[in-house]
Structure formats: C-alpha cells, structure tokens
Amino acid sequence: MSPEDLPDEELVALCQNGEGRYFEVLVRRYMEKAFRIALDFTHNTEEAKDLSQDAFLRAFSRIKQFDGRSSFYTWFYRLVVNLCLDHTRRKGRVVWERLEREADNPSDSVELADNTSMPDEEAIAGEAKRRADLTLKAMPNKHRTAFLLRNHQGLSISDIAKVMKTTEGTVRVYLHRAVAALRQSLVEFV
Numbered sequence: 809m810s811p812e813d814l815p816d817e818e819l820v821a822l823c824q825n826g827e828g829r830y831f832e833v834l835v836r837r838y839m840e841k842a843f844r845i846a847l848d849f850t851h852n853t854e855e856a857k858d859l860s861q862d863a864f865l866r867a868f869s870r871i872k873q874f875d876g877r878s879s880f881y882t883w884f885y886r887l888v889v890n891l892c893l894d895h896t897r898r899k900g901r902v903v904w905e906r907l908e909r910e911a912d913n914p915s916d917s918v919e920l921a922d923n924t925s926m927p928d929e930e931a932i933a934g935e936a937k938r939r940a941d942l943t944l945k946a947m948p949n950k951h952r953t954a955f956l957l958r959n960h961q962g963l964s965i966s967d968i969a970k971v972m973k974t975t976e977g978t979v980r981v982y983l984h985r986a987v988a989a990l991r992q993s994l995v996e997f998v
Contacts, residue, residue, distance in 0.1 A: 849892035954982035
C-alpha cells in the first residue's frame with residue numbers, strides 16, 4: 809500500500825512516531841483546501857499561500873499534540889481558520905479604517921454609473937461583489953467563518969461546528985445572521 813492510500817489517522821500516527829516524511833502526504837492531501845480557506849479570508853493570493861504554508865508548519869510542529877479526539881481534517885481546519893482569524897485581526901484596523909473612510913466620504917466609493925438607457929451589467933455585478941465583500945469583512949468573525957466554511961468550502965454544519973468548537977445550533981445561528989446581513993446589503997440588486 810502506498811503512503812497516498814493510507815488514512816489520515818495512520819499518517820498522523822506515523823508522524824507522531826518520528827516518521828516525518830509521511831507528513832508530506834497530508835500536505836499534498838490538504839494543500840489546496842488550506843489555500844482556498846486562506847484565500848476566502850484574505851482575498852490575496854500571496855497572503856493565502858503564506859497562511860496555508862504557516863498552517864502546515866504549525867501542524868507539523870504540533871503533530872505530537874494531536875490527540876485524535878477529532879479527525880485530523882477537523883483539527884487542521886481549525887488551525888487554518890485560527891491563523892486566518894489572527895491574520896484578519898492584525899489587519900482589522902486597516903479594514904475598519906477603510907470602511908470608515910468610505911462611510912465618511914461616499915464620493916470616494918465606487919458608484920454605479922447613471923445609465924438610464926441600459927444598465928451596465930458588469931458595473932452592477934462589480935458593485936454587488938464589492939458590497940458583498942465589504943459586508944463579509946464587516947461582520948463578526950464567527951459569522952464570516954461559518955459562512956465561508958459552508959458556502960466556499962462546502963463543509964457540513966456538523967463539520968463547521970467541530971472546526972469552530974461550538975454546537976450545530978450555534979452554527980445555524982451564525983449562518984442565518986451572515987446570510988441576513990448579506991441579503992440586507994444586496995437587497996437593491998435582487
């Protein structure tokens with residue numbers, strides 16, 4: 809049996825017993841998913857690459873602390889999300905300052921052109937995307953995290969609850985609030 813065919817639990821056990829080369833299989837298995845989560849949070853390819861690499865370095869250095877109470881997948885996703893949240897908090901001041909500037913100076917914001925004969929669909933789509941991005945960035949981290957894990961990563965509510973270390977009911981509340989905030993910010997585009 810090739811290492812690629814081994815389940816996560818066996819690969820982790822081998823790594824915990826000093827066989828670090830098996831961690832490469834876990835990296836190949838989860839690199840794309842880690843990158844996509846980081847990209848959802850950062851919207852920046854380079855930052856997403858850095859964060860996903862940092863997540864693997866942190867997972868490798870902490871692999872002996874993994875106790876198997878959850879799956880490796882859940883443990884690793886939690887690590888990636890925590891790194892992304894920390895990164896977002898560090899950059900939070902910049903985001904809030906930009907949001908405040910846009911609120912204080914609406915003329916600096918992108919505005920839709922007044923084209924009464926035929927609306928420019930690209931401009932409308934661009935404005936809707938910009939508004940959705942701003943709404944996602946402005947919502948509480950827990951709401952944004954649940955929304956991104958569900959809608960961008962396709963995780964089940966049960967998996968999101970494990971990653972976020974909360975109940976499924978709480979995840980449903982976070983998702984409801986995130987969707988409500990997005991719906992409210994995009995009401996004129998529907």
